[in-house]
Amino acid sequence: MDLAPYLLLAGLEGLVQASVLMLTALGLSLVFGVMRVVNVAHGEFYMLGALIAWACGAYIPGPPVLGFVAGLLVAPLAVGALAWAADRAVLQKIGYNPEGTIVSTIGMLYILQQGALLTFGPDARAVDAPFYYTIRTPWFGYSSYKLFTVAVAILLVAGLWLLMRKSKVGLLMRATQFDRETALNFGIPVGKVYSAVFAIGAMMAAVAGVLVVPNQQAHYLMGTDPLLLSFVVVIVGGLGSIPGTIAAAVLIGLSDGLLSVFFSPTLAKIVSTLLVALVLIFRPEGLFTVKGRRA
Amino acid sequence: MSKEFFGGRGVTRRRLLQGITSGGAVLAAPGLIRGAQAQAGDAIRLGAPFHRTGIGASYGRWYERTAMAALKVINDQGGINGLPVEIIVEDDGTDPKRGVEVMEKFAAEYKVDAVFGHLFSHVVAATAPRAGELKMPYFLCSEAHTLASGAFNRYCFQPSITDVKSQVSSMAPWIASNLGKKVTLIYPDFNFGYDHRDNMTAAIQAQGGQVVADIAIPPTETSFTRYMPRIPFNTDVIYHVMVGPAVLTFVKELGEHLGSKRPEIFGFIDSLEAVDMDIPQLEFLEGTYFWEAMPRYAQADQSAADRDFRAAVGVDGNGASLSDPKDVATYAHMFSVWETLFAIKQAMEMADYRGPGQKIAMMEAMESIAGFREGTEFPQGDKLFNGKTHQAFGHQNISQVTDGRLEVVHRTSIEDTLYPDECDYTQMSF
Incomplete structure (x- = not known):
């Protein structure tokens, strides 16, 4: 293949990767930024989103588009409710103790993963894309649905940004993130804010799962890879920084796409891990964070 | 409560x-x-470490169904040597470490007479040495060439399914003369895949062809488009074999990438095992070829044995479950579980086997078997069994996708699958 089409394909793949990463990593980053909780179970919320999307597609009759739209609504709501309950039932009870939250979210990871295995079974579940059209270039074909996921991801991120910047809820979240004690003194219901943030974080992952499942397949073990990549993005972008996370997702997604098309996907993973190590050594606050200010 | x-x-x-x-x-x-409750002497107990979960789950589900169907037939016939047969199933999670643990459990806790039914080669590679140490007869329903290459021990047998070396060497001449000589290999990045790479490269070179690219893909990969540009434009034939939960995605993305100007495609049915072919994204497979050990779709000249086998396991003429047409079987592999059970039965009957004290006599009987005849007990077809390498050799099928069904266009002879012995397990001690 010539260089130009090769670059085009690599760029497209990177863009799709970046947009899904942006959603999962933003959820993780939001939870860490506001709550200081490292949510190891984040990938499982993504997996649940995908499985719920499969269930909607399989049990709602009619064209695939109906099941897809239902999944896009049901999955985040159900996963958000679950995350809300998990925050109330577990994280709140242990007082958001940093070590405790890591251990308990590892526990959640196993409970969710094995719960999915018991409920949905061990098989990979294929989901029909809401529409099926292959864009033909002279050199290769490309799924139009993949480009659609990029557009939806950008819309959702814009929505999250508006929520954080322009709404009262966003103001409360930012206040809590900035200084928990002062927020409490001003009468902000920090407990509720925490639960809401944990739920929104999980919902971002769930939506990413819904978007990705027509490209891949829903499977109870699918949460691991996105979790690792999200951690990479969040560390590179600066923990808790939304613009940093977005920039890092694009950087990691595109470099992953380019490297894995031109060389090998394994090399792409090595490079992104190396980047994390370098960032942790030389700029532990993240590549895109201005010192002393977050989000 | x-x-x-x-x-x-x-x-x-x-x-x-x-x-x-x-x-x-x-x-x-x-x-x-x-x-x-397990107690020696009152029944014959067989340990079945199936891949109920993990990346081999679809195979595990069908291996278990097939084993239970064969077990019913055996017990209805009066068991083995008058003893009822029991199968104890444990999930190994398609995980090598867990595979070894389950083997230890079968030996120490259940005290079974033999263990059978492992498929994924990385699990087999980890478990086989432990089987030898525990002196447990271990019957593989796998395909890797590792056993016949001499890397395992005298306790390991593969009496039903042929190994990759046989499959590849018997089909390479057909591929080279009918499809083309410039081959791109796409295979999973672990030892089963390397068997394909090494044997296919050698076999196609022997035909005067060449491998123009080889693309190894991790079996846990979920996205494949990024690998596709490495298929060179001068490829005559794409040779693909994938395993794992994402095989459908792999085939779909291959189709998306190639479009209508595709080269010839020859796949191992592994890339489509347990996958319903009747979806629009797979229409590009029309006219392409697949290897099948046993044809998924009932053929016009279907044998009585194949019809009985389908009925016993609960599979329809399209290779799907009788109760759910979307639940497609791993039809090209699962016969090996059925046949392995009947091979064990035959060896045990030859040795008048009554309990674990006679394990060695049973294995020696197995080594003395020269082959099996096609019939209810061996529905895939006639087989030669090599007592020295512990490996069976059987017919292979090449099928073409025609109107969305796989139709057999070529069936190799058993002689095509033979190669010189690479080891002699009978020279090893028990």
Whole structure:
């Protein structure tokens, strides 16, 4: 293949990767930024989103588009409710103790993963894309649905940004993130804010799962890879920084796409891990964070 | 119990958790009880470490169904040497470490007479040495060439399914003369895949062809488009074999990438095992070829043995479950479980086997078997069995996708699959 089409394909793949990463990593980053909780179970919320999307597609009759739209609504709501309950039932009870939250979210990871295995079974579940059209270039074909996921991801991120910047809820979240004690003194219901943030974080992952499942397949073990990549993005972008996370997702997604098309996907993973190590050594606050200010 | 835990008034978080924990213990208990009841001499017990979960789950599900169907036939015929046969299934999670642990459990806790039914080659590679150490007869339903290459031990047998070396060397001449000589290989990045790479490269070179690119893909990969540009434009034939939960995605993305100007495609049915072919994204497969050990779709010249086998396991003429047409079988592999059970039965009958004390006599009987005849017990077809390499050799099928069905266009002879012995397990001690 010539260089130009090769670059085009690599760029497209990177863009799709970046947009899904942006959603999962933003959820993780939001939870860490506001709550200081490292949510190891984040990938499982993504997996649940995908499985719920499969269930909607399989049990709602009619064209695939109906099941897809239902999944896009049901999955985040159900996963958000679950995350809300998990925050109330577990994280709140242990007082958001940093070590405790890591251990308990590892526990959640196993409970969710094995719960999915018991409920949905061990098989990979294929989901029909809401529409099926292959864009033909002279050199290769490309799924139009993949480009659609990029557009939806950008819309959702814009929505999250508006929520954080322009709404009262966003103001409360930012206040809590900035200084928990002062927020409490001003009468902000920090407990509720925490639960809401944990739920929104999980919902971002769930939506990413819904978007990705027509490209891949829903499977109870699918949460691991996105979790690792999200951690990479969040560390590179600066923990808790939304613009940093977005920039890092694009950087990691595109470099992953380019490297894995031109060389090998394994090399792409090595490079992104190396980047994390370098960032942790030389700029532990993240590549895109201005010192002393977050989000 | 239910009254105490769910009686309404006193449900606290702690009590709920206690309830869940004890519920889990109750669920786990049958395994313990069953283990404690095992006693030598009253029945023949076979350990079945199936891939119920993990990346081999679809194979595991069908291996288990097939094993249970064969077990019913055997017990209806009066068992083996008058003893009833029991199969104890354990999930190995398609995980090598767990595979070894399950083998140890079969040996120490259940004290089974033999273990059978492992498929994924990385699990087999880890478990086989332990089987030898535990002196446990271990019957593989795998395909890797590792056993016949001499890397395992005298306790390991593969009496039904042929190994990759046989499959590849018997089909390479057909591929080279009918499809083309410039081949791109796409295979999973672990030892089963390397068997394909090494044997296919050698076999196609022997035909005067060449491998123009080889693309290894990790079996846990979920996205494949990024690998596709490495298929060179001068490729005559794409040779693909993929495993794992994402095989459907792989084939779909291959189709998306190639479009209508595709080269010839020759796949191992592994890339489509347990996958329903009747979806629009797979229409590009029309006219392409697949290897099948046993044809998924009932052929016009279907044998009586194939018809009986389908009925016993519960599979229709399209290779799907009788109760759910979307639940497609791993038809090209699962016959090996059925046939392996009947091979074990034959060896045990030859040795008049009554309990674990006669394991060596049973294995020596197995080594003396020269082959099996096609019939209800061996529905895939006639087989030669090599007692020295512990490996069976059988017919292979090449099928073409025609109107969305796989139709057999070529069936190799058993002689095509033979190669010189690479080891002699009978020279090893037990």
